[in-house]
């Protein structure tokens with residue numbers, strides 16, 4: 188299942204991805220978005236599409 192990773196250097200901590208996530212996977216931790224509930228991610232891609240900074244990419248994991 189792919190899941191998002193956040194490039195914290197690009198993240199502006201705007202919170203848009205957190206609001207866009209239907210599964211409450213993301214939260215702001217130490218002034219940047221972070222994956223806090225990875226198991227709940229359904230890989231919908233909404234967070235990636237909504238991020239204005241292009242700070243989210245999806246990686247495939249075994």
Ligand code: SF4
Nearest residue numbers: 208228229231232234
């Ligand atoms: S891919 Fe979807 S479910 Fe997973 S963190 Fe992003 S918005 Fe949430």
Ligand code: SF4
Nearest residue numbers: 198199201202204238
């Ligand atoms: S939408 Fe992008 S810039 Fe905004 S908090 Fe999420 S990762 Fe950071």
